[in-house]
Amino acid sequence: MSESDWEAGEGSAGGSTGAPGGLSDGEFAATGIPAYAVKLPVFEGPLDLLLHLIRQNDVEIAEIPVAEIGAQYLSYLELMQTLNLDIAGEYLVMAATLALIKSRMLLPPAPGEEEEEVDPRAELVARLLEYQRFKEAAGELERRRRLGRDVFEARGAEPEGPVEADREIEVGLFELIEAFKDILNRESEGPSIHEVDVEIVTVYERMQAVMAILESRETVEFMSIFGDDSGLVPARRMLVATFLAVLELVKVSACTVYQGTNADGRPEGPIRLRLRTDGADPSWQSLVAEDV
Amino acid sequence: MERNEQRRIVEALVLASPEPISAARLGKIVPEGTDALVRELVGELNENYGKQDSAFEIWEVAGGFQIRTRAEFSGYLQQLQKQRPLRLSQAALETLSIVAYKQPATRAEVEAVRGVEVGAVVKTLMERQLVRMVGRRDVPGRPMLYGTTRRFLEIFGLESVKDLPRLKELEELAREQGLAGADPEEAGDSDEEDSGQESTAGVEGEGDGASAAPIEPSA
Numbered sequence: 001m002s003e004s005d006w007e008a009g010e011g012s013a014g015g016s017t018g019a020p021g022g023l024s025d026g027e028f029a030a031t032g033i034p035a036y037a038v039k040l041p042v043f044e045g046p047l048d049l050l051l052h053l054i055r056q057n058d059v060e061i062a063e064i065p066v067a068e069i070g071a072q073y074l075s076y077l078e079l080m081q082t083l084n085l086d087i088a089g090e091y092l093v094m095a096a097t098l099a100l101i102k103s104r105m106l107l108p109p110a111p112g113e114e115e116e117e118v119d120p121r122a123e124l125v126a127r128l129l130e131y132q133r134f135k136e137a138a139g140e141l142e143r144r145r146r147l148g149r150d151v152f153e154a155r156g157a158e159p160e161g162p163v164e165a166d167r168e169i170e171v172g173l174f175e176l177i178e179a180f181k182d183i184l185n186r187e188s189e190g191p192s193i194h195e196v197d198v199e200i201v202t203v204y205e206r207m208q209a210v211m212a213i214l215e216s217r218e219t220v221e222f223m224s225i226f227g228d229d230s231g232l233v234p235a236r237r238m239l240v241a242t243f244l245a246v247l248e249l250v251k252v253s254a255c256t257v258y259q260g261t262n263a264d265g266r267p268e269g270p271i272r273l274r275l276r277t278d279g280a281d282p283s284w285q286s287l288v289a290e291d292v
Numbered sequence: 293m294e295r296n297e298q299r300r301i302v303e304a305l306v307l308a309s310p311e312p313i314s315a316a317r318l319g320k321i322v323p324e325g326t327d328a329l330v331r332e333l334v335g336e337l338n339e340n341y342g343k344q345d346s347a348f349e350i351w352e353v354a355g356g357f358q359i360r361t362r363a364e365f366s367g368y369l370q371q372l373q374k375q376r377p378l379r380l381s382q383a384a385l386e387t388l389s390i391v392a393y394k395q396p397a398t399r400a401e402v403e404a405v406r407g408v409e410v411g412a413v414v415k416t417l418m419e420r421q422l423v424r425m426v427g428r429r430d431v432p433g434r435p436m437l438y439g440t441t442r443r444f445l446e447i448f449g450l451e452s453v454k455d456l457p458r459l460k461e462l463e464e465l466a467r468e469q470g471l472a473g474a475d476p477e478e479a480g481d482s483d484e485e486d487s488g489q490e491s492t493a494g495v496e497g498e499g500d501g502a503s504a505a506p507i508e509p510s511a
Contacts, residue, residue: 134389137459153359154360156308
């Protein structure tokens with residue numbers, strides 16, 4: 001088990017001890033839980049513990065001797081308590097279940113009901129068998145030759161242009177605003193232009209300009225639509241209008257904003273725009289409100 | 293075009309593709325190629341790699357072909373990596389297995405099998421891009437449904453989720469290993485678990501327990 005890679009709290013007391021670091025000492029004091037709580041290192045839950053005990057007793061799951069196994073189960077819980085290990089609620093529920101089954105098995109069959117009597121253990125046995133199957137499936141998964149551990153792939157470089165759909169992620173508004181902030185910063189770093197004429201740009205004009213680029217190339221880098229060919233740093237209002245134009249185009253589904261991902265699935269590379277061709281209506285203009 | 297040349301084109305494409313490349317895609321690029329021909333050619337390539345005692349072979353993963361190094365070199369190749377290999381705890385593997393076999397599955401369904409809470413583990417599996425949300429079940433509360441990702445198939449060298457060994461076969465395996473098991477018929481709702489993977493029987497080729505991925509030379 002690789003404790004370091006995975007969060008604790010699994011198989012121990014659920015939410016209350018998942019991350020001791022997340023709670024202040026005061027909170028621990030208030031709840032009376034000792035600040036020192038350890039994840040039970042061996043068992044992945046009550047079913048796992050039961051399977052272990054069944055194996056140790058060398059009995060069939062279907063023939064589980066509930067009284068004996070139940071007693072061993074309880075003594076195990078006591079041991080856990082002695083060791084100051086944290087006992088999850090699920091372990092206690094199982095203890096109660098075992099006690100219930102045990103008491104049912106002690107009851108004499110009700111007269112006249114002998115024939116359709118159900119083994120009180122049936123449900124528990126079914127659960128144990130199912131859990132065992134998936135435990136085995138997990139073992140099988142672990143034994144497979146794993147990419148990045150046992151085998152390594154030959155991989156060509158990503159081609160230029162749009163990335164395959166399943167290797168890219170849609171970019172959210174915040175990432176977009178982040179990127180726009182960079183553009184604004186870039187603007188303030190550029191040579192300042194003594195502006196005499198105030199050029200009026202409308203969002204609608206910028207939408208048309210962006211769409212013209214997209215219709216000729218299909219995809220374009222988000223950063224690149226903010227410049228123009230003059231080499232001068234565009235005016236701030238131009239930048240803002242362009243940014244709003246992008247938002248508007250996304251809203252009317254004329255284009256999508258996406259970013260490629262690296263092998264780990266983390267976003268990587270420039271944010272790009274792509275013309276949407278999947279939409280039924282290609283005439284994006286009709287979707288745009290007049291007052292933009 | 294000569295078969296030998298077509299085979300070399302396939303080899304070049306599989307080698308240089310940034311991700312597993314499907315038989316259909318290869319068939320379109322290779323002159324006079326078809327899905328079936330491409331599969332045969334890949335089989336021949338693997339046969340050649342075997343004969344040459346090559347350090348790599350072609351696998352079929354996540355619906356495409358990919359060249360992968362043989363497992364015996366893992367120790368050397370790990371030294372080449374920037375990151376440590378992905379390690380998965382027992383809790384993670386169990387949860388991942390349940391999601392893989394039962395998908396689409398709700399968290400409650402996974403918890404019912406494991407008998408413990410799985411919220412934190414599912415979250416980590418999602419961060420590792422092995423599990424994703426695939427929708428919501430149309431019952432009160434509309435619980436989230438989880439399934440495995442394409443990345444999951446790539447990591448574990450599976451062609452598709454149908455490629456997973458059947459649960460009943462696993463039980464037999466468990467019995468052989470002397471673990472206490474019982475008649476599969478008694479295992480309650482076994483029909484449900486098997487749904488969605490009916491077509492897996494008989495795909496196993498080699499006997500080393502991880503046999504599904506590298507494809508055999510075609511007959």
